[in-house]
Amino acid sequence: MSLLVSLIALVLLAAAAVAVGLGRRPPPSPEATVTAARRHAGLGSAAAVGCGLAAALAVGTTRLGDPSAGSLGVTALLVPIAFGVVHTLVLGAAELTWPRPEGPVRRARLVRRGLLDAAPRWLLRLAVGATGLVVLTVGVGAGLADPDGRSYTVAAGPIEATASPFPGLLYGRPAVLGLLVLAAAVVAALWVVANRPAVATEDARAESALRRASVHRVLRGATATALVVAGGLLAVGGNAAWSVASTTGSGTTAAGGVVAAVAGGTALLAGLLLTAVRAPAVPVDAPAVPAG
Secondary structure, X not given: OHHHHHHHHHHHHHHHHHHHHHOOOOOOOOOHHHHHHHHHHHHHHHHHHHHHHHHHHHHHHHOOOOOOOOHHHHHHHHXXXXXXXXXXXXXXXXXXXXXXXXXXXXXXXXXXXXXXXXXXXXXXXXXXXXXXXHHHHHHHHHHHOOXXXXXXXXXXXXXXXXXXXXXXXXXXXXXXXXXXXXXXXXXXXXXXXXXXXXXXXXXXXXXXXXXXXXXXXXXXXXXXXXXHHHHHHHXXXXXXXXXXXXXXXXXXXXXXXXXXXXXXXXXXXXXXXXXXOOOOOOOXXXXXXXXX
């Protein structure tokens, strides 16, 4: 069931990303270089979604025959992580093949750029929050889980109840390792965006918007992945806590389980909704138009 939920969430995430790309189309730009750059960015974004979806489906289907304990839950975690890693790598590759300036005269502004200079602050804060939520969930889950790393037991007098799955180290370890790989891919992609040649245009705001849009796409996909993983772990842990509490009659555990399950569902939904947030656009009074 957990793998099915992950696949459904992945399909919804991909559908939202495609809807963003096919939704509000900006009018053509008067500058050919900006038009070519926007076209390249759109194709790269579509390729990233397609390749990410293919990688996630491959992970979800090739591990179905694994008979080991907890393998289905681990697979469910790796599905969105595979999507996020491949999605980010393809975006980085698209930035490496960004259209180069053409013609006898080439213009370039010498600007020193940091990895996060073009990052939307709200999205950067959300990415940090999602990362912290994963670390907190895995840390607390590892401390509360049984020695098998995938179940949770509560004893109230003579009554003892155990529920599984629970986000112990069996699930937390692959989640953290996968997100570390995703973080490395994000850093690499952001470095490529910061150092790629500027678009040859008379409007500096168009160039800045194109770069902000590229950073937005990278952070958007990675943050959505982290939110989905954190939300899944929290929801599973909350459900397990509520299950044992309903047997042992522990009101505190039940309340904690409900809070965790609701928080997990909210984080997962936020990850899906994040994919529908469009990239930054050029100011309306500029001669060039939206870059995202």
